[in-house]
Amino acid sequence: MPLPKAELHLHIEGTLEPELAFELAARNGVTLPYADTEELRKAYDFEDLQSFLNLYYELMAVLRTEQDFADLADAYLARAAAQGVRHAEIFFDPQAHLARGVPMGTVVEGLWRALGAAEENHGVSTRLILCFLRDESAESALATLEAARPYLDRITGVGLDSAEVGHPPVKFREVYEAAAALGLRRVAHAGEEGPPEYITEALDVLGVERVDHGLRCVEDPALVERLVRDRVPLTLCPLSNVRLRTVDTLADHPLPAMLDAGLLCTVNSDDPAYFGGYAGDNFTAVRRTLGLTEDRLRELARNSFLASFLEDDEERRARYIAEVEAYEFGDAVS
Numbered sequence: 001m002p003l004p005k006a007e008l009h010l011h012i013e014g015t016l017e018p019e020l021a022f023e024l025a026a027r028n029g030v031t032l033p034y035a036d037t038e039e040l041r042k043a044y045d046f047e048d049l050q051s052f053l054n055l056y057y058e059l060m061a062v063l064r065t066e067q068d069f070a071d072l073a074d075a076y077l078a079r080a081a082a083q084g085v086r087h088a089e090i091f092f093d094p095q096a097h098l099a100r101g102v103p104m105g106t107v108v109e110g111l112w113r114a115l116g117a118a119e120e121n122h123g124v125s126t127r128l129i130l131c132f133l134r135d136e137s138a139e140s141a142l143a144t145l146e147a148a149r150p151y152l153d154r155i156t157g158v159g160l161d162s163a164e165v166g167h168p169p170v171k172f173r174e175v176y177e178a179a180a181a182l183g184l185r186r187v188a189h190a191g192e193e194g195p196p197e198y199i200t201e202a203l204d205v206l207g208v209e210r211v212d213h214g215l216r217c218v219e220d221p222a223l224v225e226r227l228v229r230d231r232v233p234l235t236l237c238p239l240s241n242v243r244l245r246t247v248d249t250l251a252d253h254p255l256p257a258m259l260d261a262g263l264l265c266t267v268n269s270d271d272p273a274y275f276g277g278y279a280g281d282n283f284t285a286v287r288r289t290l291g292l293t294e295d296r297l298r299e300l301a302r303n304s305f306l307a308s309f310l311e312d313d314e315e316r317r318a319r320y321i322a323e324v325e326a327y328e329f330g331d332a333v334s
């Protein structure tokens with residue numbers, strides 16, 4: 001049995017496996033510029049975040065109907081559940097779909113078709129987080145929040161993703177204020193490729209409750225001290241960091257030092273179809289390569305539930321954490 005865990009950093013569009021991409025392309029009459037899944041997989045050799053994003057946005061062309069989004073999310077939930085994910089807070093990128101003429105309603109209702117049945121079908125509770133693309137304008141982010149208004153009963157929070165460097169959090173002050181006024185929770189990617197100052201800005205200007213990645217906080221001891229003191233969760237994605245070359249190798253990942261420093265770290269998959277593994281695969285990789293003890297792995301799993309947006313269901317959170325505490329380790333944590 002895999003270690004129970006919550007996944008808090010997962011882009012649903014990043015779960016599009018090559019096989020499903022070709023299936024949806026055929027269903028929708030979309031021609032992909034790759035002969036087959038093998039040739040497509042060869043394109044998964046990234047130099048940095050931008051080189052990945054280019055492919056990530058290109059492949060989204062196959063997502064057109066509600067059923068496409070439902071199939072995408074259902075496939076993710078099945079894989080995640082098999083790796084011990086009991087709760088998933090799922091990002092989606094509406095601007096990437098609106099720009100292709102796919103309406104907000106198609107995206108949200110399609111995802112909801114799978115998420116609404118996830119508990120019954122896969123034993124996974126879910127939340128949905130709408131992300132703004134930081135390389136688009138602040139006006140576009142505001143228009144996106146406006147387009148999401150009819151669907152806010154299905155959306156728990158907002159996030160900020162896409163190309164980080166040159167797009168500091170402060171650019172999105174207004175839309176985060178509007179989101180807070182609507183009662184939405186707030187997270188943002190910061191300190192993935194961008195400097196530690198972006199993490200501070202996300203906290204101070206956007207009022208985020210969790211930092212996605214936050215890896216580069218290790219360059220600023222005063223910031224680490226603040227994150228420890230305020231118990232700010234970081235949603236780390238070790239296999240993503242290796243594939244996007246934010247760390248040289250997994251053995252160089254600062255996760256053990258970050259845990260030793262007292263940071264509230266979680267381990268997540270980011271874009272598992274592209275980065276070589278789902279949540280459990282990330283746990284297995286850090287266990288093997290970084291030599292994390294069972295106590296540390298249990299801490300990571302506990303942290304994932306503590307950092308999750310389950311304030312409206314504390315009974316469930318307590319149940320999940322009790323499962324973590326009772327877990328008996330075997331050979332596999334995935």
Ligand SMILES: Nc1ncnc2[nH]cnc12
Nearest residue numbers: 011161162163189270271
């Ligand atoms: N790792 C990542 N960083 C920023 N934006 C993303 N969108 C999808 N994955 C991302």
Ligand SMILES: [Zn+2]
Nearest residue numbers: 009161189270
């Ligand atoms: Zn991400």
